[in-house]
Amino acid sequence: MKxxxxxxxxxxxxxxxxDTRTYLxxxxxNARYSYSEASNIEKATTAIEKKAPHLILLDYKxxxxxxxxxxxxxxxxxxxxxxxxxxxxATTTKKLVVASxxxxxxxxMGKPLKAPVLxxxxxxxxxxxxxxxxxxxxxxxxxxxxxxxxxxxNEMGVILQSSVKFARETSLxxxxxxxxxxGASPCSTETAxxxxxxxxxxxxNEVHFRGMDEKTAQRIxxxxxx
Amino acid sequence: xxxxxxVNIDADLEEIxxxxxxxxxxxxxxxxxxxxxGDLAAIESIAHKLAGNAxxxxxxxxxxxxxxxxxxxxxGKKEEAENLISQYKNYLANLEIQxxx
Numbered sequence: 577m578k579x580x581x582x583x584x585x586x587x588x589x590x591x592x593x594x595d596t597r598t599y600l601x602x603x604x605x606n607a608r609y610s611y612s613e614a615s616n617i618e619k620a621t622t623a624i625e626k627k628a629p630h631l632i633l634l635d636y637k638x639x640x641x642x643x644x645x646x647x648x649x650x651x652x653x654x655x656x657x658x659x660x661x662x663x664x665x666a667t668t669t670k671k672l673v674v675a676s677x678x679x680x681x682x683x684x685m686g687k688p689l690k691a692p693v694l695x696x697x698x699x700x701x702x703x704x705x706x707x708x709x710x711x712x713x714x715x716x717x718x719x720x721x722x723x724x725x726x727x728x729x730n731e732m733g734v735i736l737q738s739s740v741k742f743a744r745e746t747s748l749x750x751x752x753x754x755x756x757x758x759g760a761s762p763c764s765t766e767t768a769x770x771x772x773x774x775x776x777x778x779x780x781n782e783v784h785f786r787g788m789d790e791k792t793a794q795r796i797x798x799x800x801x802x
Numbered sequence: 803x804x805x806x807x808x809v810n811i812d813a814d815l816e817e818i819x820x821x822x823x824x825x826x827x828x829x830x831x832x833x834x835x836x837x838x839x840g841d842l843a844a845i846e847s848i849a850h851k852l853a854g855n856a857x858x859x860x861x862x863x864x865x866x867x868x869x870x871x872x873x874x875x876x877x878g879k880k881e882e883a884e885n886l887i888s889q890y891k892n893y894l895a896n897l898e899i900q901x902x903x
Contacts, residue, residue, distance in 0.1 A: 595825055595855045598818050606814060637850065666854030666869070688857025688865055691812075 584610040585702055588629035590620045590646060591664075592638045596687070600633065603691040609698070617641050621649065624656060631702060634681070636665035636672060647679045660701050664689060806898045811860035813901040822859050826852075826894055833887050837880070845883055846875035864893055 587609045589600045597613045604611045612629065614620035616638055623629075632650075636643040643663055650656045663676035668686035676684045682701055685694065811819065829848045836844040852868030867890050874882040 593851045593855055595822050595851070596858065598821065599815075599855065599858045602815065602818055635854075666850055666872075687854035688862075690858065 584608060585630040586610040586612060586627065587631050587633060587698070588620070588623055589613045589633045590615075590617075590638070590643070591633070591635035592616060593635070596635070596689075600689070603695070607695050607698075617646055617649075620646055624650070624659075628656060628659060630659070631698065632659055632661045634661050634663050636663055636667065636676070644675070644679055647681065651680050662697070662701070804892060804896045807863070807893060807896045808898050808900060809861060809863075810900050810902050813903050815859060816901045819859060819899060822855075823894070823897075826864070826890075830887070830891055830894065833890070837884055837887060840880065842875040842878060842880065842883060845887070846872050849875060861897075864890070867893065 587600075587604050589597055589604075589611065591597050591600070591613070592615050594615070597615070601611050601613065612623055612627070614623045624632075632646075634643045634646055638646075643665075647661060647663075650659060650661065660682045661680065662683045662685055663679075663681040664685045664687055665672060666687040673684045683697060685697070829852070833845050833848055836842070849868045849871035853865055853872055854868075856862070856865035856868055867886055871883060871886040871890070874886065
């Protein structure tokens with residue numbers, strides 16, 4: 577069954593080598609990822625602003641420029657700082673590997689990239705970056721974070737206050753010891769609509785509870801966040 | 803006459819291999835011209851990309867030639883670069899690809 581496009585994870589490849597881009601397009605699309613590409617920093621900026629990818633494969637050597645410049649732009653930009661970046665290069669010195677991680681890359685991969693290893697890493701990183709489990713410590717202190725983004729509960733339900741743009745179909749799995757104590761099984765929520773900008777750089781999504789009985793949902797809505 | 807270099811490559815790549823090889827032949831012409839003018843920087847740039855992409859296409863030995871070529875160009879060793887470009891040319895001339903599922 578072919579996945580619908582909205583179910584596909586978007587991978588942006590930033591590489592100045594056409595043959596590498598062609599290869600990655602082939603293997604990523606075969607693996608049901610949505611593929612986009614850029615051959616230089618300017619095109620990369622345009623591509624990211626047009627549609628924020630779920631993950632970026634970034635070549636270190638980009639003609640006269642380098643991948644660190646892209647990293648700096650991403651990390652300094654609200655809304656894009658949490659996009660996972662895999663730095664890739666045919667140059668595999670320890671210095672470059674260490675510097676890449678220090679600049680915020682989640683992984684460094686030496687070229688040549690091989691499909692089985694790359695696809696395995698992509699899968700794992702994307703899973704790690706899914707909106708994952710949220711732990712509610714207690715009724716009084718409902719604080720949790722997903723990759724550094726604060727989550728709050730108020731009378732409207734769950735508010736994600738985040739620097740990450742959330743798509744409409746984003747699901748958030750609540751797997752909470754506290755919810756279990758209230759008799760609710762782990763359940764999920766879904767966003768009520770596209771992310772809205774609450775103030776510069778902060779996105780708020782109101783989400784609905786799904787799979788939860790109304791009584792429990794009401795109790796959660798009534799939790800006061802300090 | 804040189805022996806054929808037989809390489810087995812994933813059938814998934816069959817569609818994109820011909821263009822990859824055409825580009826390598828263009829690179830060969832560019833590198834030969836650059837060698838004549840002593841432009842090792844131009845060869846190094848091509849060799850760096852080759853080191854990074856040939857292995858992805860299943861042509862690991864060609865990628866190794868690229869890595870060595872990049873290294874000797876960085877060191878300014880023109881004769882060694884010439885020798886490696888000759889190996890590159892020989893590899894492409896004798897390459898025979900067999901696609902496997």
